[in-house]
Amino acid sequence: MTELFADATAVRRISISEPADGATVTTFIGEVQPGWDIGGNANGGYLLAIAGRAMADAVGRPPLTLTAHYLRPAGSGPCEVVVTTVRSGRRFATATASLVMSDGDERHLTMQLVGTFGEQSVGGPSHVSEQPVEIPAYDDCEFPPAANEGPRPAIQERLAVRIFPGDEGFRTGAPTGEARIRGWFAFADHAPIDAIGLLLVADAFPPAVFNTQLPIGWAPTVELTVHIRGVPAPGPLRCSFRSRFVHDGLLDEDGEIWDSAGVLVAQSRQLALVPRPAS
Amino acid sequence: MTELFADATAVRRISISEPADGATVTTFIGEVQPGWDIGGNANGGYLLAIAGRAMADAVGRPPLTLTAHYLRPAGSGPCEVVVTTVRSGRRFATATASLVMSDGDERHLTMQLVGTFGEQSVGGPSHVSEQPVEIPAYDDCEFPPAANEGPRPAIQERLAVRIFPGDEGFRTGAPTGEARIRGWFAFADHAPIDAIGLLLVADAFPPAVFNTQLPIGWAPTVELTVHIRGVPAPGPLRCSFRSRFVHDGLLDEDGEIWDSAGVLVAQSRQLALVPRPAS
Numbered sequence: 001m002t003e004l005f006a007d008a009t010a011v012r013r014i015s016i017s018e019p020a021d022g023a024t025v026t027t028f029i030g031e032v033q034p035g036w037d038i039g040g041n042a043n044g045g046y047l048l049a050i051a052g053r054a055m056a057d058a059v060g061r062p063p064l065t066l067t068a069h070y071l072r073p074a075g076s077g078p079c080e081v082v083v084t085t086v087r088s089g090r091r092f093a094t095a096t097a098s099l100v101m102s103d104g105d106e107r108h109l110t111m112q113l114v115g116t117f118g119e120q121s122v123g124g125p126s127h128v129s130e131q132p133v134e135i136p137a138y139d140d141c142e143f144p145p146a147a148n149e150g151p152r153p154a155i156q157e158r159l160a161v162r163i164f165p166g167d168e169g170f171r172t173g174a175p176t177g178e179a180r181i182r183g184w185f186a187f188a189d190h191a192p193i194d195a196i197g198l199l200l201v202a203d204a205f206p207p208a209v210f211n212t213q214l215p216i217g218w219a220p221t222v223e224l225t226v227h228i229r230g231v232p233a234p235g236p237l238r239c240s241f242r243s244r245f246v247h248d249g250l251l252d253e254d255g256e257i258w259d260s261a262g263v264l265v266a267q268s269r270q271l272a273l274v275p276r277p278a279s
Numbered sequence: 280m281t282e283l284f285a286d287a288t289a290v291r292r293i294s295i296s297e298p299a300d301g302a303t304v305t306t307f308i309g310e311v312q313p314g315w316d317i318g319g320n321a322n323g324g325y326l327l328a329i330a331g332r333a334m335a336d337a338v339g340r341p342p343l344t345l346t347a348h349y350l351r352p353a354g355s356g357p358c359e360v361v362v363t364t365v366r367s368g369r370r371f372a373t374a375t376a377s378l379v380m381s382d383g384d385e386r387h388l389t390m391q392l393v394g395t396f397g398e399q400s401v402g403g404p405s406h407v408s409e410q411p412v413e414i415p416a417y418d419d420c421e422f423p424p425a426a427n428e429g430p431r432p433a434i435q436e437r438l439a440v441r442i443f444p445g446d447e448g449f450r451t452g453a454p455t456g457e458a459r460i461r462g463w464f465a466f467a468d469h470a471p472i473d474a475i476g477l478l479l480v481a482d483a484f485p486p487a488v489f490n491t492q493l494p495i496g497w498a499p500t501v502e503l504t505v506h507i508r509g510v511p512a513p514g515p516l517r518c519s520f521r522s523r524f525v526h527d528g529l530l531d532e533d534g535e536i537w538d539s540a541g542v543l544v545a546q547s548r549q550l551a552l553v554p555r556p557a558s
Binding site for chain 2: 021022064065067069071086087089092094098107112113114115116124125127128129178179209212213214222223225227229230245246247248249250251252263264267269271274
């Protein structure tokens, strides 16, 4: 097992300080690696996983709910994640973070985050009104297509995503007309999927609006929130992504991610710009 | 028109500085007023509106997507909102903020936020797959009930919320069994509802899980994200709140808010602790 994802999101702690107000500032360095991108822009879930790993390390707990605002596209190269732990309580810790990329002497703020971290194992009453999305068996689903002519996005070479037959119809000019994409998520190297991996899953599928009459192209994420609702049992994850409200140049996309035991392990929602046609 | 809500969420800018990295720090003071609470704890949407107003003032644009993490319950009293503008671009500005309350000499970090701000008026293609929630006419709906015996929550005196007949059944021991609450939102003084008002609306209804077998009591919000999707046309707003996944001591609650013209003007999602029975 090569654990490509763990390597590609690795961060190293380089300093820690306690400036004021009880907050702790922990600085990490990492590397936005090539190969986790769509046409040269690092995938938003991949960036979220790098920052989320640094934040989880700083507070010593796994992510429970994490929000990122994307301020500019990121190429590959070294990055710095500055984590400010604003509260560390008995059950939860809350931190903010900035992911900064450097371009020579220039520092570019790429992503701004806030998250609450804590263990999932609390227990309590349940009330679940929805079943896992129904999809054909993994091997009966389709490889993710490229958005246009040409190669598949680089990130898909590192994943073993499979798409609900028909939901990849936008590739061949046969979109379903419904802004929905369903399918399976796994890593190409079969690495297990932990809470940090779920942050990637939340943004690993083609935009659901590709199946509508909207232009196909890059849909820049403005904001992405992921709630981690459980630790996945082994095996590929069932995923469903939908956009219900596209207007004023912006779209929502809601994701639901279930594990092999039928448990909802993550919910995501993003606000993104409507794709512009590829030039 | 008394504009109670505008007064109760007013903030005053007291300082501005530019410490480093191009960020601008703007500090505001305000007052968490009594009367916007549930049993002495200030409503989460009300606190979000105070912080959101300060952030919008600092960046000079209305909120587009705002996330708050709630670190401790808030009583009434003076508060300080420290806004750090991390990016101000052509279309959007992004800021973080902390809402701090004081108790004598002690300062308590109450809420930590991140948001992106900008105008809604961009336009672009639309793809809307859902209709506004169907509810009987405003005057045919019910007054919001108290969760238990005793008076209605103080905040409801300042609002003119009406509940879908039946969805208030938890009050009289006849919950619907479905974690859903629908109804109308208006201010009691008929004040117009702007983007800051929508932040309040997102948390102004009784928890949807009151209509299940779960205990009825305070459900502390861990995280609340609101996407502002439009400027409401005049008139009461149609609202629908649902919890679909309750497990491990945590629940989701999704809100959809439509204006009188049938436009989705806000979407909300929160992660909250499952209510503990009132003692």
